Amino acid sequence: DADVTQTPRNRITKTGKRIMLECSQTKGHDRMYWYRQDPGLGLRLIYYSFDVKDINKGEISDGYSVSRQAQAKFSLSLESAIPNQTALYFCATSDSRQGPNTEAFFGQGTRLTVV
């Protein structure tokens, strides 16, 4: 089983609909992130959470919200989906106890299409 699991893997939704993307991890990491990937733009940070009580906006948080339900779970919501939110979304985790050289570990991604 994957250490960082995203559900669903693929989703097509209509404009204006609310949608939630879920991420769970078994790595025991305290930090979790949501990124979106667009061709030519790389990965851009949407939100991040350094622990259950700490939620922070990333560079492109408008139109998104998150919930850190537990250390292992971090959900991303699109309250009213719009077509330009069509993208590949990645959840990632990292472990602050590993110090400054820690890397992020990624889920397999969720491909979201808003029509």
Place this chain on the structure above:
Amino acid sequence: AQSVTQLDSHVSVSEGTPVLLRCNYSSSYSPSLFWYVQHPNKGLQLLLKYTSAATLVKGINGFEAEFKKSETSFHLTKPSAHMSDAAEYFCALSFWGYQKVTFGTGTKLQVIP
């Protein structure tokens, strides 16, 4: 502010020839640097990371990268490309006390038979 610049959006090499993927960074602090690889329809996998212990870092699948502080670069190299190396590669940066990883825009590597 910190940033990562990948100088080439696409690189094409012939199988068996060397690979060079370029990455420059900007950081107010001493950074940690990473290279990730993404194969089609897959998540990102760590190739290697710079830990400040050695400037030449060896990673998986024969890749290596050299940290050059004077040039603010962390270029990824491989002596001989293999067809399975065709993927997108991302350079990334984080720094002490604020471990939010910043990614470059990616370089797509094409390997020609």
